Amino acid sequence: MSMYTTAQLLAANEQKFKFDPLFLRLFFRESYPFTTEKVYLSQIPGLVNMALYVSPIVSGEVIRSRGGSTSEFTPGYVKPKHEVNPQMTLRRLPDEDPQNLADPAYRRRRIIMQNMRDEELAIAQVEEMQAVSAVLKGKYTMTGEAFDPVEVDMGRSEENNITQSGGTEWSKRDKSTYDPTDDIEAYALNASGVVNIIVFDPKGWALF
Structure with a gap:
């Protein structure tokens, strides 16, 4: 567009990212925040024997209490990152009307908010991938650059x-x-x- 050309924004169509965290919604509905470096996963057997009829004059037999097992692991750190530089705030945003241009400060806020939404969506995809693997295989593996693979086994049969x-x-x-x-x-x-x-x-x- 030259300095002598006029233009008008007729419409801005934003393509939606096709993503639905189905397994998180169905099987992992709760989240547990923590403030420690490591977390524990404990597994307690669920088998309970049915009670038997006995004579009231015969002493009962002691039933062994249920035990359990505990595993320890260090959760992985997930943080996607975007860059916002001054040059980006000088360009018109895709949905910005050429006849009503915004100031760079407004554009900067818009870019940061969009990046934050994209980063939250990127993290949600990692969580959904872990949820799918946990349901299908009973375990999942955390992998990444400069990060040694860590397998989290839920102990499923x-x-x-x-x-x-x-x-x-x-x-x-x-x-x-x-x-x-x-x-x-x-x-x-x-x-x-x-x-x-x-x-x-x-x-x-x-x-x-």
């Missing part, structure tokens, strides 16, 4: 991880005659915890 193979894959079944509901019920019965939510990706849903 390996029997909860199911792999369809040897002809049991849904993709190898005749969808018109095979009902995968029986498989799902068997998975739920054999799981060490209560199963009340099923999450499909598009490929899995197409096979169901």
Whole structure:
């Protein structure tokens, strides 16, 4: 645009980032702030034997108390960073009307706020990735530049991880005659915890 050219901003269309923290919303609804360098994860067995009838004149048998195990780890530090320099505040913002230009101080505030929103979204993506790995595998690994990988194992039973193979894959079944509901019920019965939510990706849903 030259100094003799006039222009008007008709519309500004901001493309939304397609992101939904589904696993965080379903399975990790609470957050726990802490002020220590390290945190502990404790696992307490959930099996409780059913009580038995005994004679009132016979002494009862002592039941062993439940124990547990504790693991320790140092949480990773996540902090995306943006740069804001004076040159950026001299240029018109994409949604700024050429006929009503803002001052550099306003542009600086706008850029900082946009960067903060993007950084929060970047952190949320890391948290969602960890949540997905924790649900699928029972553990997740923290990796990054100048950061030694740290695996956080939640101690979930390996029997909860199911792999369809040897002809049991849904993709190898005749969808018109095979009902995968029986498989799902068997998975739920054999799981060490209560199963009340099923999450499909598009490929899995197409096979169901």
